[in-house]
Amino acid sequence: MTQLNFIEQGKRVLDIERQALTEIVQYLDENFNRACQLMYQCHGRIIVVGMGKSGHIGNKIAATLASTGTPAFFVHPGEASHGDLGMITRDDVVMLLSNSGETSEVLNIIPVIKRIGAKMIAMTGNPASSMAKWADAHVCIKVSQEACPLGLAPTASTTATLAMGDAIAVALLETRGFTADDFALSHPGGSLGKRLLLCLKDIMHSGDATPIINDKQCIKDALIEMSAKGLGMTAIVDDNNQLAGLFTDGDLRRILEQRVDIHSTLISTVMTRSCTTATADMLAAEALNIMENKRINGLIVIDDNQHPIGALNMQDLLKAGVL
Template sequence: MTNDAPYAAGTSRLRDSARRTLELEQQAVAALAERLDDSFDHACRLILACHGRVVVTGMGKSGHIAGKIAATLASTGTPAFFVHPGEASHGDLGMITRGDVVLALSNSGETAEVTALLPLLKRMGTPLISMTGRPGSTLGRHADAHLDAGVEREACPLDLAPTSSTTAALALGDALAVALLESRGFTAEEFALSHPGGSLGKRLLLRVSDLMHEGSRLPAVPLGSPLRDALLEITRQGLGFTCVVDADGRLAGVYTDGDLRRTLDQHSDLSALSVDDVMTRPGKRIAPDTLAAEAVRLMEDSRISALAVVDADGRPVGALHMHDLLASGVI
């Protein structure tokens, strides 16, 4: 005998339990919006006026949420870090300075390790923002600003395991971080600076000049060149196209693999052709300081796989291929 039958019989009950959990947590988060008040504004102003860092603390499950909130704040323009409240009472309080703001999480507002910090923070004059489920709690009453993350009940059927309450605290932390982000005018480029290793960082930080082929790797032939020379240059450089430059070194057009197919369709004898006769004028081009992500958009919109990179005078300084963008992680 196997356990397959009992599991199959209980599958719908499992899904029902999951749906009930999601609905309760959804209701808990939705209720937060109705309780936002002047205290939220005050909390934001305390952080915006902070010359140090936001020190986020919490114990147990609240501590895990506090760590995530600290990470979100730090990545969106508000310097922040997590301090364990138990460790703070044994030396780590030295990490907190008068110029900081403390954000303390506790669903009950009575967590001993967190409330133990109150006298020390008051003595230091460090502003305290509390996030609890009970505004009248010790932590709620002694904070400079209180964020109400209370929930009607936990999603846990025993109403014991932190579920709805931690979800609400996490969402309220996100709301705080986004409100601060927008108030600071934090940009996508600034976000990328704190995420240089991520795909977003690559899309927002890499420029065409970082990826282009230049110098001897730049495919180019002069105007008036026999088509044969243009084809040899395309083959030699392996980028699927060549720039065609005028007597002043400016880009007059490009000749691509696609142009070659069209040439073969329209001309039976290629030996008498000049590249001028069949090239694409003026050819798609891009500046070297353009974001690589913009190059992707231009290539996709134009349905091409390579671009000539030109300077302010229209002279080719590089060549960019879609493969370069793929290899760099921009795409």
């Protein structure tokens, strides 16, 4: 087979699977709505069950649900018949996956699920199948043909099932008001989680690196401190080391236009008194939102006694991957 044949065969497969996705749009109907309602109202977990290729797809659907605000896990039907049915309670919703709707390993556990009292959702390609009839809701994933030329290997049908599972998961995500912060809580090891769960205490300049001068000092002293610390600002404190104000590069430009004597003018006369501050436990993502909304380039971090304990600017958020 030539390289051209490989490419043409690949295009044929993708065309068939693309068509399959187009076909299943019609099944986003009241049955789909009913299935989503059952899962949304579930007080337990979503248990996804499937055999063979449907099982592999079920594993992914369960993982997607779990990471987007709907607690779920996968149970193999063979293992379910040998003890794992004990994982299912009456508060759960069981999602059964089978293209034919007649997979024996799945059918065998339905009477027990019925007896337990858990609700059932069937996702099959046959609305007249046993699973479809016995389920509390049936979501159809019927496709006109498989991409496999023999019509044997599940291809377009598994793609359709996976896509329908994504449709359910995202519909539930949006209904629950699931946020990026919620997503980060279940992905603490990922780059998104690291960014979203980062606190200011993890990235702020603290100790001797914090730009601070006393309000009895002059503008010249503020400029020296700002140059030494390199954050484009300095905190101004009173004799009790409490934050009295802030002086920034922007403030400097404004006073230079007024021809103020930087050697004799006290910083307290030109500083910004009502400045925006942050706390060490504030999420970096929250600090970014504050800085963007207020159109400022930096924040002074204070403790419960209004003492400056750190500082950061947009460059620090950029380096941390928050921006």
